[in-house]
Amino acid sequence: DAKTTQPNSMESNEEEPVHLPCNHSTISGTDYIHWYRQLPSQGPEYVIHGLTSNVNNRMASLAIAEDRKSSTLILHRATLRDAAVYYCILRDVSTGNQFYFGTGTSLTVIP
């Protein structure tokens, strides 16, 4: 499985934008980039996913580099409820439906 690299932790002030980076230099052409987050004592929840183009939804935006070797999850205005571990995951559905989680980035939001 293609590997991703994320910072262990990040901090953000409340109501400011947050940019969570992810490096995936060995990404293949058929790998989708997925982001999940896990709030304390809960199961992971889907945030966003993309293949080549930038994506927006009600939760976040996903910016994908032109060479696809990196991506950035953007939370436009961090709230205290956004404090969680954010996982960047690559998945190639042609080789299986499974997700393989790394260690993620622990985001702390400062009031």
Added chain:
Amino acid sequence: NAGVMQNPRHLVRRRGQEARLRCSPMKGHSHVYWYRQLPEEGLKFMVYLQKENIIDESGMPKERFSAEFPKEGPSILRIQQVVRGDSAAYFCASSPINSYGYTFGSGTRLTVV
């Protein structure tokens, strides 16, 4: 539309006992995945099942662990003769066919004493 339901939420077992963890997928979802999360660690894939079939069990420990997803009823993750190292949060997720993503349950926290 209920989400993925896992029960029990908390389970305490003595060493050597059996643990049975249940997962009811979302309505219409035919794929189930089990993950284990040790304290302060990320989620580790264990097994991927469809109705009556194990598709990928590459993450399952070779001994004491088994999983099933029968035609009727919930998926079951069974751990025989539990040891302290089995203490973890066990998460189940489900998806429909050819879906881009999963829906996770809230997990079962197993404590072995």
